Amino acid sequence: MSEFAGMEELLQDFLLESSELLSDVDNKLVELEKRPNDKALLNDIFRGFHTIKGGAGFLNAAPMVTLCHRTENLFDKLRNGELPLNPGLMDTILDATGQVREMFGRMGQGLMPASAPQALLSALDNALAGGAAAPVAPTAAPTAPAVTTPTPAPAPAAATSGAQDPDWQQLYGAVTGQTPPAAPAPAAQAVQVAQAVAITQPVPPSPAQPAAQRSAPAKQAAASAPAPVENTIRIDTHRLDQVLNLSGEIGLTKNRLTTLRTEILQGNAEAHTLRSLDEAISQLDLLVGDLQNAVMKTRMQPIGRLFQKYPRLARDLARQLGKEVELVITGEETELDKTMIEDLNDPLVHLVRNAVDHGVEPTEERIAAGKEAQSQVLLSAEQVGDHIVISITDDGRGMSAEALRRKAIEKGLIDAETANSLDEKQSLQLIFLPGFSTKDQISSVSGRGVGMDVVRTNIQKLNGRIDINSIPGEGTRISISLPLTLAILPVLVVRVCNQPFAVPLAMVREIIPIEQASMQEVSGKPTIVVRDEILPLRTLSGLLGWEPTQKPSFGVLMQSAEKSFILAVDSFVGRDDVVIKPLENIRPRGVAGATLSGDGAVVLVLDMEDLLKPQEANAQASRSLELLAL
């Protein structure tokens, strides 16, 4: 049951567009803290609330209209210099945006938003009343930007237009009487009518609210508000035209093929007919490739849409923790598949919070260490080849490998012997173990140690990798590498036991021949040394639980997240771009889905993570070891 019956489409549009607008407002607010007198910023924020109010009015969302209206009036006073911006007021304003976002969340579920907390409305009223009283005498109503507020409780904002209507008609008559429309109306007449029109209402003063009380609830709301569900997408018409154009051309090529087929079926297989056939198929090949690309592009969205939520997040968190943090964003124009952008939100929120909470040290500690009091957290995105690399870099205290190892032993995640065998890089990977949390005191902010392993799992679901670098005292850098899209997966097709299998190309580093002489046994397991790196050797047939039909002759050097290993196969077919079809009803271990090869054969696409998971029997004992050793 939607409370917006008959307006669902309008609601979707409104939520999509307004959410973007609000994120933009949020960012501008963070900017505004740095440049409180920037007229252009104040204007933009004013317009943001104004626009949201206008749309909300048509949806009869009175609570949102009321809230936006007051906030808008506040910004009107701010931009006119009638009110100074102070930190307390800033908190109130940020609470208001949090509240609006919360309302979007409710509306996204088809529910009419509840009224904003009275404390927040009163705080806004106080600010408005305070501003009006100070610089402008209350009696100077005609010159002051007196506001017709729908503030009194019984009359919701939506009623304003009705009340104004008849008065406008008088004014209308007065002015439109002058036929050349540009001619100004005589001043006296206008003023006379104006008095009839105006229903100015001084904002009623409200009892003062303690600052803490008014900012606390809404802050919570800003963090927990559910994002409105987005099931529509906005596409550049140019990109859509390209899809249309290509599908048209494919249609033409198909026609040509049909004609050629008829000719060939009628026995005309002359050289030039076959050459035409060859040309047509080559062209189709090109066009289909282009079409796939073009369709993929329609799903691409700039990652800035995601990034723009974080400066506010970092700012609020830093304030809460008493730290000074600036979140610097670069590469926001980098484009990524829409579904990936959505799925990246949770991991990125977690990483940004981690950087501010755990990475950045308290201000005193920074000063003691000779660093700037304000820390910088850099969030960047860039396209590297066919991958997108997102990284979060802080200039905080960094992580000590020794401390991580100690912590992991304390938590019983690894034993001392394993710990000793870990190098610096492997020690950093410990934070990805389930149940690992580096902070002794659990802060309400960064969660309860359910963090990094979930982050890594989420990134891996997107066929991505997460890497970590840290220098004690200098900072930490976490980078995420993702494929451009999930729709088309580049794979390497290998053969084992006379059956083809596809493995994600993203994991393949190189292919090496396997010679018996180069194999070494390390603690009972076969390994091969590749450029001074000792890599475990796993046979695909072994992983699948099949009897090998021949000695493997090629090794595929695979890397997933932090693990590297060599996958031994009988031979390989080559690389291919495939579309994975999930298997229905059955889910064999280690199989992500199936695809068709060029000759129409079914090829299973392997899920290496799943395949590498230890079998039930030796699972518990070897899990953490396996995770690190592989």
Next chain:
Amino acid sequence: MADKNTRFLIVDDFSTMRRIVRNLLKELGFTNVDEAEDGQVALHKLKNQPFDFIVSDWNMPNMTGIELLKAVRADPQLRHLPFLMITAEARRENIIEAATSGASGYIVKPFTAVTLEEKLNKIFQVMGK
């Protein structure tokens, strides 16, 4: 009565709002509608294509509705065009400014198709005289 082929130009920076106005006009039987996302774009369209009626928001980036109104009234080719100002600004000095700048009507958000029709009819009446 009004010609249902009247060609409208809706000017608003918020696409949801343009859609609302477009739908309301459609309800009233006006389907010959184009859109512009701010005053600048609108002015460009007005100078290059024929329009019969302008429905504009007030508060927009780049060029506001009132600036557009003034520009339209200052242009000998366009000055005759009826101009309905749509906005949430329910302040008297705004109304006066719109009126003195030559707005043909002023409608406050939110409004219904009925209200819009009343406003349009009033403007068509004045034009018909």
